[in-house]
Amino acid sequence: MKKEEDFHKAVGQYVFIKTYEPINGMKEFEGYLLSYGSEFAEVEIRIKTRKLQVKIENEKIAFARLAIDFSA
Numbered sequence: 001m002k003k004e005e006d007f008h009k010a011v012g013q014y015v016f017i018k019t020y021e022p023i024n025g026m027k028e029f030e031g032y033l034l035s036y037g038s039e040f041a042e043v044e045i046r047i048k049t050r051k052l053q054v055k056i057e058n059e060k061i062a063f064a065r066l067a068i069d070f071s072a
Contacts, residue, residue: 001064007036016067019060
């Protein structure tokens with residue numbers, strides 16, 4: 001996913017996002033893309049049994065693609 005339009009199409013889908021800098025000590029996020037705006041992408045990730053919502057600034061996103069959820 002490179003363009004803003006690609007992110008809008010992916011809302012609600014399972015994605016993998018890698019960032020330039022760590023956010024909350026992590027650089028790789030895999031989860032459901034909840035929303036995408038002009039400043040932030042919001043992703044729901046799972047850490048063991050907990051679900052967390054992480055806001056990632058758009059300029060910190062280095063790489064993003066659709067992923068497959070094997071936990072479901």
